[in-house]
Amino acid sequence: MPFERRLTLDASAAEYVIDVANVVREPALGGERAADLARLSGLLDALAEFTRDPAVQVYAITDRSLLTDGRLTPEERQSLDRWYLEGLLEVLPRADDRILELADALELRVVSADNFLDFHRAYPWIPGNRDRFLRPFLQPDGVIGVRPRIMPVPPEWQVSRKEEEGLLLEAGVYRRWDRSAHRAVLGRDWRCPEADCPLFGAADRPRSTALPRRRKSQVLCPTHGLPLADAGPRPSRAQVKVVMDGTVRGRFMVTAGEPLAVGRAPADGGVVLGAWIDDTEVESVSRTHVMVSYDGTGLSVVDERSANGTWVRRRRPTGDELVPLPHGALWHLRQGDSVVLHERLELLPSGRQFVFEEDPADGTVGPRVSADAAGPTMMAVPWPPGQEPG
Template sequence: MGPEAQLTLDAMAADFVVDLSNVMRDDRLCGSRPVDLRRFLDLLAALVAYTGDEAVQVYAVADRSLLRQPGLTADEKATLRRWYERGRIEVRPGADDRLIELAETAELRVISRDNFEDAYREHPWIPGNRDRFLRFEPGPGGAGVVVVPRIMPTPPEWHISRKEEESRLLRAGMYDRRHATGARRDLLTRQWRCPRHDCPMFGGDAAVDQPVPVYRQGVVRCPTHHEPMADIGPSTPRVQLKVRIDGVSLARFMVRADAAVVVGRAPVEPGGVALAPWLTPSARNWISRRHVELSWDGTALAVRDLSANGTRIRREDTSETGRRIGAGRPWRLRKGEVIVLHEGVELVLSGRAFVFENPAQPPVPRGALAEEAATPTMIRRPRPR
């Protein structure tokens, strides 16, 4: 049976869904070229050995850029084009969403080395899954390919946020995967101005914390009006934190390098983050009006305890209570650490460096008036959406 006979776009007839681009670009497999069709052919042979079925059927999904990959030979391009035109493979702008969709709707097992971490929040069945994913590896002595069942990782919150950011930047053209240089920091650390003054995101009256623009055909463009934008100078370094209550992220706020932010029950400082509306009576009694001060130097977040009852720092990947930090002494928060103000009330550093946006939940209340409006009998804790 030839390889084309093993390919199908009938999800009900398929045994596996395969990330075709992921396989062909894996230079751990045969050959030293950046992309090679032989790797996929070896995978098909490995699936026959794995299942013991000569007629095993594979639903292959490729991202569109694969068909334009410069490293492909003329014969490989012709083969991929023939498979596409005959309805043997599916081609999408990006393959990941389709792979997960087929895993959910058709219960197909996914073959890919991707961890799909940017999809974990939308598809909480993925982390820790033991029966829906397989990976491919070089065969003994580097010859051929073998298929191995896998357990999907359960990464910390900051890592999921970072993968979500990479996905967003990739769609905006602000992440260079082809040359493995990652985020386009030279563009993402600048302020941009749309030629249309009334542009809500990049116009003359736009907020200081701008969203991510798009990069197309070598030009930074407004995502709303698609017009080239002017570089108006460097942006202020900033970082995003999440307010997490009983394990649920309810809101987010920014800390900029030019101004510290005080967080507590109801701080009086301009720009302070008031937590009172979300706190139980016990937490309200424990958390100080001005509990911690946060500052960002562009590299690390410094936490200074201002409270009467103390602040703890714990590792996110453990159930330990953590250690109490010294009053008034700055603590440089490390990756994977969580700021604990009270049991179940935490501040979590986002893994994102550039993609900051307001969530669907109500924004964090600001200023001391929030406490006055939130007596214990009037507390309304937002439901997570």
């Protein structure tokens, strides 16, 4: 697929954050040129393989200098300009602090070879971290890959020196994102005074769910640094992935208050699974198999009298449990649940924390299911006797 389809500034859909300039200008990732946009394409392919998700969504950020880098071809610079204007690429004077702001607020995983030493005090979860960072590397066959990395725990003098360098590069630093407030900010529609702003432009432009910046009590445009105007509430959304044989085949969004039909060929604008799954499995899925809804805090599912039944997979410390979903019954999905339409086909809600919260009913929370893992793990669980899908 064209790799630019994996770029998004939608804060509710992105799963990784990437410093584009860092990747494009890294000779160790192959190629003979000092700057090569093909390295970004190779990295996105590597992420797709790592996550087993061909359409993995990445929040792409770059330093402004990349757009005028003479080491890129004119066609490559035109592509960067177009992505910026279309709201697929965020462009800033310096990208590092914004990358960590997004990672901290939205719990995105960071793909970078940078150690971010000048931000270790602002983000104390960085030193020694083992699960929030990936490093791109060149494999022996010349193809780019990614692998988890352990962040270093540097001596104090190194941290201080990097902080001084950062202050010289940028006169002052933005305050850390207030994590207690990011839900409220993402629930509003924001407008930038600059009408041509690719993130928060005029009302006739497509609405963005990019993450604004905060500085004390102000909400700012990350591109122009100007205060954003609050244009009213925005319906919250949740992401659901279509997983077949352990591989993500597609994804769709569910808007709060707008139930969505999912099945082989649902009417009235529902999600047509036949676009993503094999023909043999399509016949095991009903025309309208389930209705999925979102109330702003969690997802629910109702079996719409499917022919072959629906199950909910509950992930427990002792092993997975399959629970049959009676026709017409409403099931409120908890963290870690997935909806099983066929033994090879599941609907996997995103593990993003601003979609799910811990369930207060019994205090139990299953293992986190998220793109933060190396792809969705599908455990083999026996079907209950007499309930095998037909």
